[in-house]
Every structure is written in C-alpha cells, then in structure tokens.
Amino acid sequence: MGSVVIVGAGPAGAVLAYLLASRGIETTLVERQDDFAREFRGEVLLPGGLEPFHQMGLWDRLESVPQVKLTQGDAFVHGRLVASFSFEGEEFGPYAPRWMSQPGLLEMLVAEAEQHPSLRFLRGSAVTELVEENGRFVGVRVRSHGAEEEIRADLVVGADGRTSMVRRRAGFEVDEDPTPMDIVWCKVPMLPSMADPPRARFYAGHGHLLIAAPVYDGTVQLGWVIRKGSFGEIRQRGMPECLDAMAEHVDPELAAHLRRHREDSIAPFLLSTVSDRVREWVRPGVLVIGDAAHTMSPVGAQGLNLAIRDAVVAANHLVPVLSGDAAAGSVDAAARAVEAERSREIRVTQRAQRMAPFLVLRDGWLNRAFFGAVRRTLGRRPRRVRAGRAFLRAAMGVDEVKLRV
Numbered sequence: 373m374g375s376v377v378i379v380g381a382g383p384a385g386a387v388l389a390y391l392l393a394s395r396g397i398e399t400t401l402v403e404r405q406d407d408f409a410r411e412f413r414g415e416v417l418l419p420g421g422l423e424p425f426h427q428m429g430l431w432d433r434l435e436s437v438p439q440v441k442l443t444q445g446d447a448f449v450h451g452r453l454v455a456s457f458s459f460e461g462e463e464f465g466p467y468a469p470r471w472m473s474q475p476g477l478l479e480m481l482v483a484e485a486e487q488h489p490s491l492r493f494l495r496g497s498a499v500t501e502l503v504e505e506n507g508r509f510v511g512v513r514v515r516s517h518g519a520e521e522e523i524r525a526d527l528v529v530g531a532d533g534r535t536s537m538v539r540r541r542a543g544f545e546v547d548e549d550p551t552p553m554d555i556v557w558c559k560v561p562m563l564p565s566m567a568d569p570p571r572a573r574f575y576a577g578h579g580h581l582l583i584a585a586p587v588y589d590g591t592v593q594l595g596w597v598i599r600k601g602s603f604g605e606i607r608q609r610g611m612p613e614c615l616d617a618m619a620e621h622v623d624p625e626l627a628a629h630l631r632r633h634r635e636d637s638i639a640p641f642l643l644s645t646v647s648d649r650v651r652e653w654v655r656p657g658v659l660v661i662g663d664a665a666h667t668m669s670p671v672g673a674q675g676l677n678l679a680i681r682d683a684v685v686a687a688n689h690l691v692p693v694l695s696g697d698a699a700a701g702s703v704d705a706a707a708r709a710v711e712a713e714r715s716r717e718i719r720v721t722q723r724a725q726r727m728a729p730f731l732v733l734r735d736g737w738l739n740r741a742f743f744g745a746v747r748r749t750l751g752r753r754p755r756r757v758r759a760g761r762a763f764l765r766a767a768m769g770v771d772e773v774k775l776r777v
C-alpha cells in the first residue's frame with residue numbers, strides 16, 4: 373500500500389484527501405492555516421463542481437453547508453435589464469449554481485476525511501521544503517507550531533494554490549497569460565428584491581463589469597472588475613467613493629442601495645487576477661493540481677470547480693496504483709495520466725477566459741457596437757431566457773468527469 377502527502381487543504385486538496393483516505397490510502401493532508409476563513413476563495417459552485425458531490429456520496433453533507441441556490445441571473449447592459457436567465461429548468465436537476473461558504477465546505481470535507489483512520493490532517497502546519505533523493509522527490513518538511521517534521525510519501529501532491537511553493541521548489545515551468553483586470557470584492561447589506569427568490573445581477577457596458585449576488589450570510593456580495601493597477605487610486609479615494617463609482621454602473625434600485633450603504637460596506641478586498649498553467653504537471657514523485665497547476669482567471673467562476681474536478685480525476689488514477697505496490701514508475705505514470713486527462717479542459721477554459729476582458733473592459737467603438745447590438749437584439753423589453761443547455765454546456769465543464777474508484 374502506498375502513501376501520499378497533500379500540500380494544501382483548499383478544494384483540490386480536501387477533496388483528494390477525502391477520496392484517498394476513504395479508499396484506505398495512507399494520506400497526510402497539510403494546511404498552513406488553522407482556520408479556513410483566513411484564505412479568501414471563489415465561492416460559486418457550478419454544475420461541473422456540484423455533480424462530483426453526488427458521485428462521492430457527500431450530497432446530503434453538501435446541502436448542510438451554508439449556501440444560496442441562485443434561481444436566476446439578470447443581465448444589464450448600460451444599467452438597463454436586457455435578459456433574465458432562469459436556472460430552474462429541469463435540465464439543471466439539482467445542479468443550479470450555488471454561492472457556497474468555502475470555510476463551511478472545507479470543514480465538511482476534512483471532517484468527512486477524518487472519519488477514516490488512514491488520514492492524518494495537520495492544521496496550522498506549513499510545508500517549507502520538498503525532500504529530494506537521487507533525483508526523486510520523496511517527501512516534505514513541515515513546520516508545525518514551532519516543531520519541524522519530515523514526512524515521507526510515495527507521492528507529493530501540490531494542491532497549495534496560486535502561490536504554490538511545491539510548484540517553485542520542484543522547478544515547474546509556467547506559461548502566463550496577460551490579465552488586464554483585477555477585482556474589488558466587498559459586501560453590503562441584503563437588498564430584499566435580490567433575496568427572494570435569490571437572483572444574481574450582472575452589469576456590463578462602458579468598460580465595466582459588476583456582479584452582485586445574494587450570499588449565505590445575508591449580505592450582497594459585489595465584485596467590480598477594474599483595470600489592473602487602478603486599485604491604488606480607488607483605495608486612496610476610500611470605500612465610500614468606490615461604492616459611489618459602482619453605483620454609476622448599475623440600475624437605479626441597486627444604485628440607491630449602494631449609496632445608502634456607502635459607509636458600511638463589509639470586507640473590501642482586492643483579488644489580483646492571474647491566469648497561468650504549468651507546462652507539465654508531474655516531476656518524479658510530485659503532481660500538482662488545482663490552482664497550483666493552473667491558476668484560473670475569475671472569468672466564469674471556474675477555479676473552484678476545476679480544482680474539484682482535478683481531484684476526482686487524480687483519485688481515479690492514483691487509487692489503483694497506491695492500493696498496490698506503489699512502484700515509483702507506476703505512481704509517476706498515474707500522475708501523468710491525470711495531466712493527460714485534465715489539461716485539455718484547462719487549456720480550452722483559459723482560452724475562452726482570455727477573450728472576456730477585451731470585450732468588457734474597453735469602451736472603444738467595437739465594444740459600444742457590440743453592446744448596442746445586444747440591446748437591439750434583445751429588444752426594449754427584457755427577455756426571460758432559460759439558461760438551459762448553452763449555460764450547462766459551459767458550466768458542466770469541457771470534458772466528462774466521473775468518479776470511478
């Protein structure tokens with residue numbers, strides 16, 4: 373029987389730890405934070421990230437995590453409602469998009485994994501180094517509450533996110549895309565018309581994109597896409613003025629709400645956008661998955677979902693070899709099979725994400741012509757559209773992912 377050490381208990385690491393430990397594989401999961409609330413993450417679970425919870429037998433546990441099931445998305449161009457997309461069609465089944473508490477989701481996953489004696493979970497413990505012997509990585513060094521420890525394993529899985537030390541220390545080469553945007557995240561008190569039924573709003577036009585959604589703690593989460601590098605100027609002006617600026621790009625109802633709450637926005641936060649991917653996901657004894665392998669731009673809220681899907685595919689390939697003699701060659705071959713199965717979906721998704729900033733962040737004649745055409749095509753009265761198949765195709769993921777172990 374083989375063993376694995378997983379660096380990072382974000383969605384990728386926590387799902388993989390649950391799947392390996394529940395199949396009897398000796399698994400050590402190392403997370404540098406004591407408390408999952410300390411790392412801010414994407415919180416939108418799409419059909420492609422939701423379906424694996426049914427396959428993992430964790431659906432009822434998922435339902436118990438604080439969340440909001442979105443029933444509708446309202447699209448506004450230049451402040452005017454042009455279309456409402458319903459997420460309630462039968463084609464969604466139970467997989468309509470949800471805004472889900474990440475601390476809640478991760479606590480649930482590690483609690484489930486800890487039911488299995490083959491899991492060792494080290495919280496508040498940082499991996500500081502990889503251990504290398506004869507050209508192969510054979511474990512990690514961990515600093516845990518002042519003590520140092522070396523943990524050996526047949527495979528080190530780097531699931532340590534966008535600033536991955538595993539990626540750096542193992543010498544993975546990275547290709548990066550230009551990302552001309554950042555996102556300002558903040559919350560304001562709930563706007564009743566967005567809460568019942570729960571509906572998200574998307575505002576585009578004049579070089580801006582703003583997302584507003586009712587979330588699980590009874591607030592409205594705002595995400596304002598800005599030009600990269602312009603946050604310094606916004607921060608100098610202060611959050612009240614930032615909310616005034618957001619109010620200029622939304623409909624009159626939300627604008628009045630933002631102006632009313634300009635002094636009491638909660639948890640303003642800048643997400644610096646990155647889009648990159650490692651050229652290969654595997655070094656002898658090391659596999660990277662999730663953001664450590666491919667940091668996703670926030671366009672389309674894909675990062676969390678792709679991380680979960682990576683973990684499912686990793687379990688499919690790793691469980692059979694780690695349940696056997698776990699010979700180094702077979703472990704690396706299984707890790708390469710993960711890369712082979714996942715890299716197409718990542719490439720296709722990142723290619724699609726690259727187009728969005730050029731469409732929404734510029735206010736040139738081409739962009740004005742595009743948004744003018746959208747308004748003309750959709751007519752003067754807002755359309756009610758079933759998000760249905762087109763949305764599902766994008767949100768289910770490019771490739772089929774099924775848990776097989």
Ligand SMILES: Cc1cc2nc3c(=O)[nH]c(=O)nc-3n(C[C@H](O)[C@H](O)[C@H](O)COP(=O)(O)OP(=O)(O)OC[C@H]3O[C@@H](n4cnc5c(N)ncnc54)[C@H](O)[C@@H]3O)c2cc1C
Binds near residue numbers: 380383404405500677
């Ligand atoms: C600030 C921020 C905002 C985001 N917003 C969005 C969004 O709006 N929409 C969207 O789709 N995606 C968003 N994302 C991306 C999304 O959250 C990620 O794609 C997703 O969380 C990736 O999961 P992961 O498990 O690969 O990595 P992560 O969720 O980043 O988890 C990595 C974990 O590894 C731990 N770790 C790191 N280094 C070490 C170490 N040396 N030792 C031990 N543990 C370590 C970290 O503490 C962390 O818990 C955001 C990401 C960030 C950082």
